[in-house]
Amino acid sequence: MSKADGDPRQRRPNIVVQEMTEDTIKFVLTGTDTSIANALRRVIIAEVPTIAIDLVEVIENSSCLCDEFIAHRLGLIPLVSHKAADMEFPYDYAGDDETVTDVPIELRVKCVSDQTEDVTSNDLLINGDYTQYDTVKPVHYRPSGRAFGDATASGAPADGSQADGDKHPILILKLRKNQEINMRCVARKGVGRDHAKWQPVATAVYRFEPEITINEDLMATLTEEEKIKFVESSPTPVFRYNDQTRKVEVNMPESYTYDGECLKWAEDMGKPGLVDIRAKEDTFLFTVESTGALPPETIVLNALKVLDTKLEMTKSELDIVKSEMDTAGVE
Amino acid sequence: MRAFDKGEIKPGVHHPDWVPDCLQVDPATLNAPIKTLKDKFELLPAFLKVRGLVRQHIDSFNYLINEEIKKIIAAKANEKVTCDTDPNFYLKYTNIQVGKPSVEEDFIVEEITPQQCRLRDMTYAAPVTVDVEYTRGKEIVTNTSKNGVGGVTIGRIPLMLRSSRCILTGKSEEELARLGECPLDPGGYFVVKGTEKVILIQEQLSKNRIIIDIDNKGEVGASVTSSTHERKSKTNIVVKHGKLYLRHNTFTDEIPIMVALKAMGCESDQEVVQMVGPDTAYASLLLPSLLECSALAIFTQQQALEYCGGKVRMATRMMYSRNKRSKVDEARDILAGVVLAHVPVPAYDFRQKCVYVAIMIRRILHAMVDPTQVDDKDYYGNKRLELAGQLLALLFEDCFKRLNADLKRQADAVLSKSNRATQFDIIKCIRQDTLSNGLEHAISSGNWTVKRFRMERKGVTQVLSRLSFISALGMMTRITSQFEKTRKVSGPRALQPSQWGMLCPSDTPEGESCGLVKNLALMTHVTTDDEEEPLRSLAHVLGVEPLLLLVGQELHSPGSALVFLNGHILGVHQDPARFASDFRLLRRRGRVGEFVSVHTTTGNVYIASDGGRVCRPLLIVENGELLVKQVHLDALKAGRWTFNDFLTQGFVEYLDVNEENNSYIALYESEITPETTHLEIEPFTLLGVCAGIIPYPHHNQSPRNTYQCAMGKQAMGNIAFNQLNRMDTLMYLLVYPQKPIVKTKTIELIGYDRLGAGQNATVAVMSYSGYDIEDAIVMNRASLDRGFGRCIVLRKYGCTIKKYSNRTQDRIVPPTPAQTGPNGRHRLLDKDGIAAVGEKISPGDVYINKQSPGNTRDPLPNPQAMPDSFYRPTAQSYKGPQGESCVVDKVMLTTSDEGQFNVKCLVRHTRRPEVGDKFSSRHGQKGVCGTIVEQSDLPFSERGICPDLIMNPHGFPSRMTVGKMIELLGGKAGLQDGKFKYGTAFGGDTVTSLSEVLVEHGFSYNGKDLMHCGITGEPLVAYIFMGPVYYQKLKHMVLDKMHARARGPRVVLTRQPTEGRARDGGLRLGEMERDCLIGYGAAMLILERLMISSDQFEAQVCTNCGLLGYKHHGTGRNLCQQCADGGTVSALKLPYACKLLFQELQSMNICPRLTLSDA
Incomplete structure (x- = not known):
């Protein structure tokens, strides 16, 4: 590193956050080039791990939608994924402790009323304590309590809280009288490259800042x-x-x-x-819009971390190759 | 006149003070757009509401079961059954009615629904009952029905869905849903033995009309195909060497026309000439024919009849004269009843027929002078469409006649015996299955055999294609022509100008039946027969002088016109124009049926009330002014008026093709001139159902629209609202079907927006990756993950539980404990021995654990309780493609109406698109998926929009589908302002308005975006045309097609590899491939491919006799049977097929010998 410090070509990348809300972040990335900006974008889309329902075991399904249909819909529900950092990828983990890879989720609803009933993400039953910040749960989750077999609670939250009043839960399917659904799901950690359901973002995009000069x-x-x-x-x-x-x-x-x-x-x-418009080639206006699985700033930070590990890995691999070449050269 | 009332100054009449209106008004208002009727379009849904999409089928069937069926039993030949042996005996039908759809099970009559019939493999049919009066011994018995009770049932007639007797008619959406029926289903088809069958519309040349054409020798001829209830025959009058002859099947030879006329009692040559026309030109053309007749020395009717009698064909003679009659009588009968059979000859008064023949002659002579008078056979006014009702009427009458003949035979047999034990009751002899089976079998097989017309047609019915909603709908409007497909004439295939507005110009298949199979346009109606008698008397009241009161000369007096009614000559009218307009006025006032048409040509007025004419509604314009006013349309919108009110008020009328020729129809309101008689309701209705789906079709190259018409039928989507309750053999459903953002008015009218077959995909038009050449498309993997193009394939498997003659039957048993392993073939069976719903099923798995009795023939002491050992397993095992994970979706157990027990299993497979699946936009732009790309690699726009699909721009220049580009623009604009856009043909949202929306929302007006490469991150040099386009997933998927094999099964006979994917066949190295190898000289490769890899066989050949020997496997020695010697035999390798050929030749007494030499 010390050698690079003195390099006059060394650039000083900088991030200035312009705007940040619950689910979007806008920042300006300066002092670097397109390849880095694009790498960041690509990593955000494809390689920031989140949690999504991956396995579904159907115990009962008398709804009008078929099993695969529902399983697909369940998979696409964004889950709050703070816990992803503490979890292991199922294909990397060799141990026996399922809690490291799996988060069990259940969906048990039976319609008893004459009216058609909506089954939403609020009906998902998460094992364990869902009040904690870092627990896996659907976005804007207000448990309905219906999943516990409580027939009277028809979609309304059990605790009566009205948090996120304007945020609608995600509709999974609708049930008619006497139709029932009972599924055991397993949520797992994954990345967007494997399936779009693990993408943490709706959009992650940058554009060059235009430099406009009027003659x-x-x-x-x-x-x-x-x-x-x-x-x-x-x-x-x-x-x-x-x-x-x-x-x-x-x-x-x-x-x-x-x-x-x-x-x-x-x-x-x-x-x-009359005017001269030029794209500043080292200034990028980033917009990252989260699905709700992770806060947008976390997504960016996680992406940088992923990028960092990748570089680390490349570097260590290069070192190995270099040392091999050196030893070969000695011989 | 109304328009000019106020000023009392008529335009066009010069008046000193007259200043045109336009110069007196404020100049500003001159620039105001011409006031047009808003919501003229609203008439369409109103029209379709009363009519439905397949009214033509339903009307035709209703006519059959309500009216025609009554006429059939009332016909002279059918009305009464008598007996040869007992003159007092008779059975008379007094009335007939079709009941409600029902089925008799265990002697209980129950109502049935169409859905029940589909699922239970039954026929949706209703009983036909007759009121009878008959003799039983000496008493006369009557049996009449009252309120549907009583009467004698003679059989069951399959009912058309949504016909007047169908339980679905007049039901609301909720009621239909309760009956398990889709409210958007148009009806118009039959359910026979559980399958939905459509009787296709058949196109034919008009019956009973004179058609003038030119034969292959260049001579003019007139032909008439006469058709009555009893008989069909074709009569020709031809010209040969300038002389006219009558040609008919019943005569061995042509008969000089004058002889024929004399035989019909028109003995005076002068009268003939007068009837033909007093013109000297006609007379001189007729002269050779007159001379020929006198040369034959035939002057009287008797002589002429004798001449004709000598020419009657032998076969005909046998048929028509059982008891011996003179030749003269025979000839007279044939001329009266067979030649031009449709012209009545009351009591051998040939007057009408003579005039008819004279008119034919006149038209021939006219055509000889003026070749433009030759009729165009392809002209659509000369065509008649035969619909379900008419076709079934033929069949019904045939069956009914057979039933009567049956009854007569039985009556003859029984009544001929002098003393009988019981009184003979004819009613007990009525067999219901003559009618029931006759109709059911014809509809289910499509073979129409009517003996009395010697009609034998195949493929009249087809299974209703339920691939998509559009395919089912498209089938109901399809018209097939009787023309032979192999004939290489372009005339009948070409689009005829007279088809305008009646038939869809786009919707026709490609290939051999191109142009022969057509489709009706949106507003087209096909008429049914209308009563002739009232029209006849009305015509006479309006001043038509009856034919019988006129002498020959008066037929053609100048200024007058002959009046025809359905091809019959009624008489002469002195003022044809006034007659026609009076007649039309009566029709507009509702005094005459709305489908009766009147049209005039020089010297003729034709009134048509026959069935099978195509017609369409048009707005009436009088004196340059549209009769419909905004008030009326507002009333329609408010629901106070229906379409029928417009008809009865005389604002709208139906015109058929012929009458259209007498009208001057404006396309748009602005084009109305004082001469205009009608205005189109909406121009886009000239397209049919399938072409109506296309947005902006008027911007596309015409064949592209035709391609889309064919492809729309293969698109997956929703089939019907009851799709999940159906048990079809094969069903393709889309997981997330969408409404197209760019709609058309037609889409809303037919309900495509409720049963869509596609998805709005964001398309970027650019080249990417090279996997997009030749129309291939690049797809976004993330989009596929999210459900784009995902589909469900449902396939039905099943079996019937057979009952055998020895009272044994198949049985289904639970799997034995030994069989129920977690990995066994029987793993998915439930306790009842049938696969459990929701289980995964893979090839080889048993889904119905059926067993069959070992002995099905010999009588057994206790067939119901046989030991288990008596049964052998005949389990049904699943034979799907390897590696596909399917799921048992549904299991259904039913019994059919014949007591047949059925088990049906539906197997479901959910598929996501893969490389090689076929997609298409709505513009005939099909393409396969070339590659699937990660979202991060795809280009993205400034706003972060990533395409679902990339299409190569090379698809545009040669295809010229500008409509697709506008659709993309419309889709993009629609997304921005949150509204559906219209791409209706000859209208729709303009590009300008769409661009405005785009600019308003910060997009470029041309629909292009700046995009960045997803791989490098650099901006792309070109702006990319990107936006949503409605894409259809077509049923062709690689999974169903991909096939390869290394080793596999062989055909037993030739030992060569089997053929085809279904049999796991080999891939053929064909003749052309072989030619290449020969050309290259790769001899060893040819040997390997053609013999070693195929059917190599080691044969033993005797060097002595050259015949095949064999190897004795016991001793291991070779033997030649011919020479009885083993020493001379040597082995060689040859294709087994070759060896087979030698042996087959030998069996035909040809001796092939092989001459061997050392290799």
């Missing part, structure tokens, strides 16, 4: 009307016409979609070079 001299040759037309030529509010200064200003550069409409307009007006 003020050329702009000055435009009439007022033309200036407004120019501002309007871009489908997104990239430019703004300032009434006071009577000048065109750059408004929201990040909203530019690289559609080239304003450039085309300038070209058609016979004013090429």
Whole structure:
């Protein structure tokens, strides 16, 4: 490392978080190149481990949907995956302790009312204590208590809490009177590369920050009307016409979609070079939108960790090869 | 006139003060769009609501069971059964009715539902009862039914679903659901022995009409196919060397037309000439025929009849004259009853027939002078469609006649005996199965055999294809032509301009039946027969002078016209234009049936009320003004009016193809001129059901729409709302079917938005990976994970429990304890010996543990309680593809109405798309999945959108499916503003409006996005056209097709590898491949492929005689049987097929000898 410190080509990657909500994060990654940004994106999509239902044992299913159908739907329910860090991949783990790899979940609902009943993610019965922060549970989980065989509790949460009032649970299927469903599921740790149900994100995307420079001299040759037309030529509010200064200003550069409409307009007006738009090749505007399995910042951090381990591994492998070559060279 | 009332100034009439209206109004309003009727489209759902999608079938069947059936039993030939031996005996049918669908089980009559019939392999049929009056001994007995009770049942007639007797008619959606029926199912088919059968619409040339055509010698001829209830015959009048002849099957030779006319009592040449037409041109053309007749020295009717009598065909003579009659009588009978059979000859008064012949001659002569008068056989006005009702009527009458003949025979036999033990009661002799089996068998086999017309047709019915909702619907509108498929004429296959609006221009199969199989357009209706008598008297009231009151000359007086009713000549009218318009007025006022058509040509007025004409509704325009006003449409929208109100109010009328030729139809309201008589309701209705699915079809190259029509029928999706309660042999269902974002009006009308067959996939048009050449598509693996293109295949397996003649029967037994291992073949059996629902099933597994008795022939003392050892196992084992994990979905146990016990198992397999599965958009753009790519490798847009599917842009230039591009744009815009978009033909949302939506939401107007490569992360150099397109998954999947083998079974006879995937066959090295190897000179490879790998055989050949010997396995020595010597035999290798050939030749007394030389 000490050698790299002095390297003038050494870059200093930097992350500045612009906006963060419960399920999205927007940050700017600077001081690196496309390959790293894309590697981060790819890892977020495909290699950040989460937990999802993987095995389903059907004990009773008299609903109108067939077993595989329901199993597929169960698999796609995002589960809160803080515990994923403490768990092992089932294909890596050689031990006998199932609790390290598996999280048992049950689904037991019978419809007794005359009305069609919805079976939702709230009806999933998680073994153990679901109140704890890091426990595996469906997103926006408010247990209905119906799974315990309590016929009176029809979908309403057992504890009567109204948390996440606007967050609807995920519908799994609907039951008619006397239809019953009883399934034993096993949730496991996995990565998005194996199945999309383990993807922690809905979207993970970056774009280059545009660098917009207005050729003020050329702009000055435009009439007022033309200036407004120019501002309007871009489908997104990239430019703004300032009434006071009577000048065109750059408004929201990040909203530019690289559609080239304003450039085309300038070209058609016979004013090429009116504006110069260039993608900054070392600045990336990232948007990561979580499915709810993990907080968005965790996803990014986990992705960096995965990236780090990968590099570590490559490095150690390289070292081995290098030492082998050295010894071979001695001989 | 109404339009010009206010100003009292008529346009076109010059008036000094007259200033056109448009110059007096405010110029601003001039630019306002012309006011058009909003919601003219609303008439369509109203129309389809009263009509349904398959009204033509149902109407035709209703006509049969309500009216035609009554006419059949009332016909002279059928009405009464008499007896040769007892003149007092008779059985008279006074009435007939079709009851409610029911079945008799254990002597209890129960109502049945169609769903029950499908599941239990029964026939959905209703009893036919007759009211009779007959003699029993000396008394006269009557048996009439009242309110469906009483009467004599003569059999059961299969019922068409949703016909007037079907229990489904008039039921609400909930009631239908309770009966297990899908509310979107159109009906119009039959359920026979559990299978759904459709009687396809048959296209034929009109009956009883004069058709002028040119024969292969270039001569003009007139032909008429006469059809009455009793007889069908074809009569030709041909020209030969300028002379006219009558040609008919019953005569050995052509008969000079003048002789024929004289035989029919028209002895005066002058009268003939007058009837044909007073024109000198006609007379001179007729002259050679007149001369020929006089040359034959035939001047009187008697002479002519003798001449004709001498030409009657022997076979015909045998048929028509049982007791000896003179030739003259015979000839007269044939001319009266067989030649031009449809023209009545009351009491041998040939007047009408003479005029008819004269008109035929006139038309021939006219065509000789003016070749444009030759009829076009492909013109759709000359075509009639035969529907289920008419076809069944033929069959019913045939069966009924057979029943009557049967009764007569029995009556003859019994009544001829002088003293009988009991009184003869004819009712007890009625056998119900003559009718029941006759109809049931015809519908289930599709073979229509009607003896009296010598009709033998195959493939009249087809199994209703339930592959998708559209395929079932498309089948109901299908029309097949009687034309031979092998004939290489393009005429009948070509799209005829007269088919406009009646038949779908897109929906026809490719290949041999292209253009011969057609489909009805959305609004087309096919007429049923209408009473002729009231029309006849009405015509006379309106001033038609009856034929019998006119002399020949008066037939063709200038300005007048001959009036025809269904091909019969009614008489002459002096003012044909007025007659036609009066007639139409009466029709619009509802005084005449709405399907009666009137059309005029020069000198002729044709009234048609016969069944099988295609027609469609149009809005009536009078004096350049549409009669329908916005008020009426508002009333329709509010539900106060129905489509029928529009009909009875005279706003809408049905026009058939012929009458369309007398009208001037505007396509759009803006095109109405004072001459316009009608306006189209909606232009997109010219397409059929299948083509109606396509968005923006008017932007596509025409064959693409045709391709989509064929592919829409193979798309997987929802079949019906009751799909999970069905037990079809093969069913393909989509796991997550969607509504298309870009809809059409047709889609809403037919319910495709409720039973879709596809998914909205985000498509990026770009090349990617090279696995997308030749229309292959690249798919996103994450999308597949999430359920895109996932489908369920359900296949039925089952068996019947047979009962044998010695009162033994098959049985199903639980598996023995030894058999119930966790890995055994019997592992999935339940305690009842049938596979448990939800169990995984793999090839070789037993799903019904059936046993059959060892002895099924000899009588046994106690057949019900035989020891276990008596039974041998005949278990049903599953034979699916290896490695496929299927699940038992459903098990059903039923008995059919014949007491047959059935076990049906449904096996389910859920599949996700894999490389090689076939997909298609709605624009005839099919392609297989070329590769499946990780989501992280796929390109992504600025917004993080990743395509589900990548399509290669090379698919566009040569296919010219611009509609697909607009669909993509529409889909993208639809997603943004959360609305479904319309891609209706000749309308729909415009590209401009779609682009506006896109721009509003920050997209590029052209639907292109900047995308980044998923692998490198760099932005792609080109903007990518991306958006949702509705994709269909087609039924062709690799899993059902892939096949390879190294070693495997061989055919017993030739010892060569078997053929075909089903038999695990070998892959053939064909002739062309062989040719390549020969050309290359790879002799050893040919030897290996063609012999060693196939049917190598070591044969022993005698060098002495050259015949095959054999190896004695006991001694190990070779022997030649011919030479009785072992020393001369040598072994050689040859294909077994070759050895077989030698032996087969020997068996035919040909002796092949092999001459061997040292190798």
